[in-house]
Amino acid sequence: MAVEMLSYIERHSPVHRLTGVTKLICFMIWSSIAMLTYDTRVLTFLFLVSIGVFIISKVKLREVAFVLLFILFFLMINNLAIYVFSPQEGVRIYGTSHVLVDIGGGRYSLTLEQLFYQFNVTLKYFTVIPAAILFIVTTNPSEFAASLNRIGVSYRISYAVALALRYIPDIQRDFRNISMSQQARGIDMSRKEKLPKRIKNAASIIIPLILSSLDKIEIISNAMELRGFGKNKKRTWYRARPFQKIDIITIILFVLILIVSLYVTFHDGNRFYNPFS
Amino acid sequence: MKKPVIQFENFSFQYRSQTAPTLHEINLTIYEGEKVLIVGPSGSGKSTLGHCLNGLVPFSYKGEVSGSLKISGEDVKDLDIFSLSKKVGTVLQDPDGQFIGLTVAEDIAFALENDGAPQTHMFDKVAEVSKMVEMNEYLDSSLHQLSGGQKQRVSLAGVMVDDVEILLFDEPLANLDPATGKYAIELIDRIQNETNKTVVIIEHRLEDVLHCHVDRIIVVDDGRIIADMTPDELLASPVLEQCSIREPLYVKAAKYAGCELTPEMQPAHIESFQVDRCKAQLVDWFRKVDSPQPKAKTEAILELKDITFGYKPGRTTIQGVSFSIEKGEMVSIVGKNGAGKSTLSKLICGFEKPNAGQIYYRGQDISGDTIKERAARIGMVMQNPNQMISKQMIYDEVALGLVIRGVPDAEIKERVLKTLKICGLYPFRNWPISALSFGQKKRVTIASILVLEPEVLILDEPTAGQDFRHYTEIMEFLVELGRQGVIIIMITHDMHLMLEYTPRAIVIAGGEKIADDTAVNVLADSTIIEAANLKETSLFDLAQRAGIGEPKQFVDRFIAYDREVRQKWQ
Numbered sequence: 001m002a003v004e005m006l007s008y009i010e011r012h013s014p015v016h017r018l019t020g021v022t023k024l025i026c027f028m029i030w031s032s033i034a035m036l037t038y039d040t041r042v043l044t045f046l047f048l049v050s051i052g053v054f055i056i057s058k059v060k061l062r063e064v065a066f067v068l069l070f071i072l073f074f075l076m077i078n079n080l081a082i083y084v085f086s087p088q089e090g091v092r093i094y095g096t097s098h099v100l101v102d103i104g105g106g107r108y109s110l111t112l113e114q115l116f117y118q119f120n121v122t123l124k125y126f127t128v129i130p131a132a133i134l135f136i137v138t139t140n141p142s143e144f145a146a147s148l149n150r151i152g153v154s155y156r157i158s159y160a161v162a163l164a165l166r167y168i169p170d171i172q173r174d175f176r177n178i179s180m181s182q183q184a185r186g187i188d189m190s191r192k193e194k195l196p197k198r199i200k201n202a203a204s205i206i207i208p209l210i211l212s213s214l215d216k217i218e219i220i221s222n223a224m225e226l227r228g229f230g231k232n233k234k235r236t237w238y239r240a241r242p243f244q245k246i247d248i249i250t251i252i253l254f255v256l257i258l259i260v261s262l263y264v265t266f267h268d269g270n271r272f273y274n275p276f277s
Numbered sequence: 278m279k280k281p282v283i284q285f286e287n288f289s290f291q292y293r294s295q296t297a298p299t300l301h302e303i304n305l306t307i308y309e310g311e312k313v314l315i316v317g318p319s320g321s322g323k324s325t326l327g328h329c330l331n332g333l334v335p336f337s338y339k340g341e342v343s344g345s346l347k348i349s350g351e352d353v354k355d356l357d358i359f360s361l362s363k364k365v366g367t368v369l370q371d372p373d374g375q376f377i378g379l380t381v382a383e384d385i386a387f388a389l390e391n392d393g394a395p396q397t398h399m400f401d402k403v404a405e406v407s408k409m410v411e412m413n414e415y416l417d418s419s420l421h422q423l424s425g426g427q428k429q430r431v432s433l434a435g436v437m438v439d440d441v442e443i444l445l446f447d448e449p450l451a452n453l454d455p456a457t458g459k460y461a462i463e464l465i466d467r468i469q470n471e472t473n474k475t476v477v478i479i480e481h482r483l484e485d486v487l488h489c490h491v492d493r494i495i496v497v498d499d500g501r502i503i504a505d506m507t508p509d510e511l512l513a514s515p516v517l518e519q520c521s522i523r524e525p526l527y528v529k530a531a532k533y534a535g536c537e538l539t540p541e542m543q544p545a546h547i548e549s550f551q552v553d554r555c556k557a558q559l560v561d562w563f564r565k566v567d568s569p570q571p572k573a574k575t576e577a578i579l580e581l582k583d584i585t586f587g588y589k590p591g592r593t594t595i596q597g598v599s600f601s602i603e604k605g606e607m608v609s610i611v612g613k614n615g616a617g618k619s620t621l622s623k624l625i626c627g628f629e630k631p632n633a634g635q636i637y638y639r640g641q642d643i644s645g646d647t648i649k650e651r652a653a654r655i656g657m658v659m660q661n662p663n664q665m666i667s668k669q670m671i672y673d674e675v676a677l678g679l680v681i682r683g684v685p686d687a688e689i690k691e692r693v694l695k696t697l698k699i700c701g702l703y704p705f706r707n708w709p710i711s712a713l714s715f716g717q718k719k720r721v722t723i724a725s726i727l728v729l730e731p732e733v734l735i736l737d738e739p740t741a742g743q744d745f746r747h748y749t750e751i752m753e754f755l756v757e758l759g760r761q762g763v764i765i766i767m768i769t770h771d772m773h774l775m776l777e778y779t780p781r782a783i784v785i786a787g788g789e790k791i792a793d794d795t796a797v798n799v800l801a802d803s804t805i806i807e808a809a810n811l812k813e814t815s816l817f818d819l820a821q822r823a824g825i826g827e828p829k830q831f832v833d834r835f836i837a838y839d840r841e842v843r844q845k846w847q
Contacts, residue, residue: 008379142379166379178664180628184652185678185729204667204677212663216374223375226331226367227435228391231359236393238378238386238403 015057020147090117146237287344317497318744332361366436370448372428426457455812484525508545534562584634612785656731662718
């Protein structure tokens with residue numbers, strides 16, 4: 001059910017066994033590479049690896065399908081927007097122009113370069129998204145907080161992030177309940193209603209959601225304070241796990257991937273791989 | 278001489294946002310190892326008193342303090358909330374909201390983590406404390422999978438890792454089913470006997486707390502302490518009645534029968550209560566009082582046939598449930614936490630679609646109708662009013678459903694004002710909702726559904742968070758609706774409520790209907806009580822001990838009589 005989306009999924013897999021710190025570092029390396037490079041070879045390699053890791057993690061596609069579709073939808077919009085606002089970006093980057101479909105001989109002519117450029121953009125998404133989803137669903141939120149803290153983030157902020165992640169399912173459940181009960185009062189959120197009215201109607205769901213979430217925040221912050229949260233500069237973590245061999249190996253592996261990717265990307269002085277020259 | 282651990286001296290407190298003090302001149306001493314119960318109607322200041330003990334007042338809720346409060350000899354002024362939390366461990370109501378960790382072990386260890394305790398020490402301590410509350414086998418379980426009672430044990434363990442001197446329980450029975458509540462009280466008692474900690478319980482379900490021994494009861498009303506005595510003394514006095522706190526039912530019955538209660542009769546517990554002295558009066562009263570008239574049968578309006586439903590394929594939450602409800606009937610749906618009661622109500626409203634079975638309304642199959650179509654006839658009031666309120670002003674909130682339906686303005690005004698009058702909210706009609714208490718907000722949500730004139734009204738725990746007076750008001754008002762033909766379905770854990778107001782009870786256990794009978798018969802059947810985590814009523818015991826042959830009749834007559842007496846309050 002969609003209610004469970006983006007929350008921790010308990011499994012026994014090598015990916016789950018890694019400590020949160022390792023996963024966080026690896027995820028950061030991964031996204032840096034994906035951000036820096038436009039090299040199709042590197043991106044394809046990363047994409048294949050991330051699919052491999054996904055399989056190893058034993059997380060089922062169906063369990064994250066909703067989020068995945070959601071992101072794909074935005075990816076599509078993004079692609080359209082690139083084409084609308086910058087249809088000759090590929091030509092500018094790769095320096096050549098192979099026109100496939102001539103639309104009035106002007107700006108919106110479809111070129112092979114533009115297609116290739118947008119293919120690379122899409123590929124970038126595809127390398128980061130599975131990694132990001134995987135990171136969230138395989139890291140126990142409390143361990144995640146411990147990891148953030150370990151790499152130097154203040155524990156208050158770490159805990160805030162972890163709590164936010166933890167409350168995602170709760171808020172989804174509340175949202176569902178509230179939306180049902182408001183619909184029962186006659187508030188129509190379906191397509192039968194006109195858009196401006198629907199936006200106005202949405203307020204009658206959002207406001208109770210905010211109010212009841214504020215209630216929750218008050219209760220939890222009282223509960224935390226009553227049990228001494230924020231007393232000391234440092235705190236320890238029940239769930240903290242020491243580094244193991246597999247963690248160190250994984251990190252070394254990722255650093256190697258980073259170095260090789262950057263070398264492949266930049267050795268010709270350009271972060272784009274150019275098949276046209 | 279016992280050592281005092283809590284000493285209030287001329288203590289007053291005024292919240293910054295309020296114009297009058299919430300607590301006036303409190304003088305109260307609680308000694309080491311004592312078990313004290315604080316009771317009072319809502320808004321009396323009993324929760325504020327608790328907040329003063331754990332430091333939420335004045336550290337989180339700011340305001341003006343005068344007089345002094347000493348906890349184990351130290352003035353609270355010289356402490357901060359963290360050092361106070363090492364002395365006073367608080368178990369808040371609603372364990373769901375206060376869990377911080379994801380698993381049992383983590384949550385128990387939270388206070389230790391904040392102290393920066395080494396990991397090995399945490400493992401040892403968590404193991405030790407979890408054993409004490411019998412949760413040692415669930416250390417790695419996720420908190421969401423636990424039952425209500427288990428959750429409460431975890432929150433208790435979470436404060437006990439700190440070796441606090443005082444355990445403070447803020448409404449520990451709210452949200453627990455009756456049997457679990459009984460167990461919780463026994464657990465508190467056992468922990469206190471084992472550790473000799475000082476225990477302070479804030480709760481308005483007096484009879485349930487008195488299931489175990491309590492040293493003293495403190496009655497708070499209007500920000501002042503109006504009684505501070507042993508349970509026996511308190512129950513023999515008229516104090517509870519004066520500040521509208523519900524007395525234990527057997528005490529009430531004895532008082533109705535005209536018995537003069539004295540502390541020597543030990544009325545604190547039904548087991549210790551010396552019934553012999555008022556036996557004659559009870560039997561006499563039983564003979565004199567009329568038994569209520571059974572209601573005539575009318576037409577069935579709502580009918581469920583073989584409803585089966587599961588949130589996930591392969592796991593059913595509701596299994597083959599059928600029943601039909603007649604016009605103007607008031608029905609309770611009772612059962613354990615998580616038995617499927619709320620799911621059942623969602624199915625009736627169309628929030629969820631059954632996997633099998635039909636729902637009929639006046640003989641017409643409405644299984645395929647949308648939420649909106651059903652909403653024309655069936656209204657649902659959720660447990661938490663904050664989940665329903667979306668407007669700032671009371672009038673607008675109540676009018677919302679009508680405005681959306683496009684009802685003409687003049688008619689909206691007329692219907693809203695009429696509903697506000699029925700719900701006792703008319704004087705507040707131009708108030709912002711934020712100025713209302715929890716109980717008043719609840720009435721606003723009931724009003725906002727009532728204004729739509731549903732023929733079936735479903736209420737989830739309608740009386741949660743209401744003191745006895747408001748409880749009576751809301752319920753009498755629902756009875757009146759019932760008389761006008763509205764079907765009232767209540768989901769509740771409150772056995773008194775079920776017994777008093779709903780002639781019929783449907784008992785759900787494990788997703789199946791295990792009983793559908795009069796409330797009195799349900800509570801007379803020990804197999805049902807056990808299967809559905811209910812609790813027998815002390816009135817049966819009283820009747821039996823007084824030698825009355827028909828205990829069920831006794832209960833019926835008591836309830837009819839009691840309601841008549843209470844109607845005069847209004």
